[in-house]
Amino acid sequence: MARVSDTRERIMDIAENAILEKGFSATSIDEIIAAAGITKSGFFYHFADKTALAKAILVRYLEREDRIMDGFFERGRELAEDPLQAFLVGLKLFAEAMYDLPAAHPGCLVATYCYQERLFDRDIREMMREGALNWRRRFLAMIDEIEQRYPPNDQVDREALADMINAVVEGGIVMSKTLNDPRSLGDQVMLFRSYVKLLYASREAAA
Amino acid sequence: MARVSDTRERIMDIAENAILEKGFSATSIDEIIAAAGITKSGFFYHFADKTALAKAILVRYLEREDRIMDGFFERGRELAEDPLQAFLVGLKLFAEAMYDLPAAHPGCLVATYCYQERLFDRDIREMMREGALNWRRRFLAMIDEIEQRYPPNDQVDREALADMINAVVEGGIVMSKTLNDPRSLGDQVMLFRSYVKLLYASREAAA
């Protein structure tokens, strides 16, 4: 039909939404193919099994999230020269984007997979690990830059601090979902921002 | 057999471990009954269906977590009179307990359920919400007590701050699992502690 199959992408779109909404195992192939308007054979033409689908969606998801995240912090650097200010601006842009989501955050695919992990193979676990380490590296670089100018007001493990934004996002999503409150996620990001501010702000400066 | 069925409890123990390890849907009734040494009929004698089992496990889990959490902060109050210090001691005790876990945290049942939520009914979602609100109330009370003595060094939403510990724990577990690093969770709790310290410590006091 289509030159380069857009059916594959369509399957992934439908499946990703369904997985984020109700989990991987609760998302049946039958419902995906019904929504995509194809047959079961068509599905298995594109993906060897459900796990292959999960893997393909995860790859795409991680790339997309990376680009979005980079966007906020690049914009932060455009708007502020100081590394601390740039980081704080990036965090605020991120938090605002989270506040602007119409409903509770649909959920993080990594967390969704994480809680079904035995379903999946080494590949997927390794990809998720790489994704997390990638975020760590990104934020660690920013933190290092900040620390060159500002001594921290408390002794903290820099790696853990770099991971904290990831943790806060994952935790914020869980809170958002359990409380059914769309604001929770943004709130948590803003609290992390407040922590960074207090951690690096010159002590004589007022809040 | 047993006067008051301990089979029910045994089923719940086995199922809880399995669910935390690999998710709810990946845990089959067949494997549970095999481990418990009973038949399928025996299982359905105790639980109407798999969801009823999930519910029973969640109730027990929430109560247990509550007791454990209360323990740390009660001990904190025993060890320190000042509300801020008591809170910080409680957090440290909690973090240490997390560091002492032999492997990566098995996972939070709430998050596990959260990411399978459409599988479950209103009841379960309401219970998880109540659990989160319960934690919020608990920590909000502590924060209020602290604020009576210490003005915060940054403007923060107190409710969100009370929720943050829950978020940090959930996020820390996800990080612990994706990175396969048992220390992540404790690290995240310690960072939250550092935040509380910076937020309420008198500005002239050194870190």
Place this chain on the structure above:
DNA sequence: AAATGACTGTACCTCGGGTACAGTATCGCG
């Protein structure tokens, strides 16, 4: 001795994740 609680055993149904494989429509290419 009867009733109750805690099961076992057998049989059967549905749904979801596949597997197997033959057939078909469309396209680009030589």
Place this chain on the structure above:
DNA sequence: CGCGATACTGTACCCGAGGTACAGTCATTT
């Protein structure tokens, strides 16, 4: 123009998991 590759459809079948239905059993309690 025909060939092969790509992108599917259709049919049929298998297995495991979540149940349902219900009769039977065996120990304890009253």
